[in-house]
Amino acid sequence: MSLYPLTLDKLPIGQLARIVAVDWSVLVEEEARRLRALGLEEGARVSVAHRGVFVGRDPIAITIGRMTVAVRRAHAAAMTVEAIANGGAKEKSADRGAEKPANPGIAA
Incomplete structure (x- = not known):
């Protein structure tokens, strides 16, 4: 974790984070x-x-989740976040051409 707090307004585009x-x-x-x-409160993943x-x-x-919300920069600056590794970002890997897992409910 960084010595300096990261606020939501400074978070890089696409970086997953948790509001702390x-x-x-x-x-x-x-x-x-x-x-x-x-849903923009402590514990939310954004x-x-x-x-x-x-x-x-x-x-x-x-x-936040499946919703996109427009907020003022001043509101985002009031939220301290902690970056989360994007290892669980399924949508991003699918966009890069990675194979999607087979649907277990459908026979191949």
Whole structure:
């Protein structure tokens, strides 16, 4: 683990991470409630899918599960994350041309 905390706004695109802490005190109560309702809280596994093209690179598209959510950079900066090795990223290996495992329910 790094000596310096990594926040969600600094996470490289495509890197899988786990949210380890959220500084809820810097967020407006309604915004914090909305982020929790979307599952962006401690323990969630996330990745950055895209960063905006406007000045400040807002918004940031965050993938959580099968959902992609746009959040402000200030909200992402309030979330401390821990990078996870991408060894379990099945979709990425399939995109690179790796063989997909056979479906056990279908006879070959």
